[in-house]
Amino acid sequence: MKKTLFIALMASFTVNAQVREKGEVEVSPFIGVSTANYFGDVGMMNEAVVNPYFGANLDLYFNNRWSLKTGVEYQTMGSQGESYGFYGFESFEEKINFVSVPIHANYHFSKNRRWYLNFGPTINFLTEATSNGMNMKEGITPVQLGLGLGIGYKIYVNERFSIGIDHQEYIGFTNNLKSKYNNNDLFIGNYFGSFSVKAIFKLGSSESEK
Template sequence: MKYLICFGLLLNSILCHGQRREKGDIELTPIIGYSTSYQLHSFLFGSTSVSGIQFGVYGNYFLNNRWSLRSGLLYQKMGTNNVDFSIFTDEYSERTNYISVPLTVNYHFGTKWKWYVNYGIGVGFLTNAEANYNDGNGFVDINNLANSTQFGIIGAIGYEFKVSPKFLLIVENSNLIGLTDTTEQRNGKNFYMSFNLGAVFKI
């Protein structure tokens, strides 16, 4: 019986240690999510959102058991739909796609540090841009008018589910507010929300 107790204590200590993060730990997190996007003026005047699929991978480097730095590569679709609201009408719709690089600081909290929040900046590199002027031509290429780089502020909150000592699942809500106009011809900044699922692999 005492051997079973000793074995149980040893196993418990190993599992508990596996859940803890320490300075220098690295995690990789592939994610996929559903996104909605507006530009600020279209959001205020009731435009429908531009939806899409976000996917990519995060890398997380731990400074200690509560703080970490997170970056990665993400594919993101953003844009705005035309607006027809009372005295304000805008028949312009836009779609912009980016490869984005977030850089955030994460704080882990709660029971066994399963919750986390993060904040920081993001840089998006344009891959394609198109617009619909409602002139009968549908969406047309506007890559020559679009800004090639987007800067924004990022904030997110998430929760981790333990599957094994070195494998976790996460659910998170991530948001971006653009600081730069998407095109040279219009003053529009993206407002982007995504709800993501991810798998955490400890290296």
């Protein structure tokens, strides 16, 4: 009987210890795979491009349900397929690389707060853009804005470390094409989706240290 009570108490303590509180911070380096494509006035036979996806997120907790998610992420947008050119249909592959900064509300739910749902604006800073290996950075909007949305699940290992399984999506509000190169007033936006694995580390709590 005593052993059963001890196990129950320890299990309860472990669950409660894993629920984050106000002022606590998590840092989450991650790696995964992404797909991206264009939408809007595409006018070509296009397919998604598949690329690595990596970076690090930071969660600052306001209470045990809400946190601010931000960080630095390396995202590759673009498309591939065929477009109609001077010699008929021609194959193309375009890659647009960004350093991205999400500014998302993150809602943690379920009894043990294992699930989370994040949403909010993402700012993208252009680093490189190529079409079939040729530089096209000059014609691409250098700072872009869009909406990010994602869901994830935590696998608790101990009080200070968890593993996260994460899915994110992004849709761009900004036209890829700079206005001075866009005589036909076309809109071509970016769509992005990813799956990744996170190593989630809890840092010291500023509240608990007071």
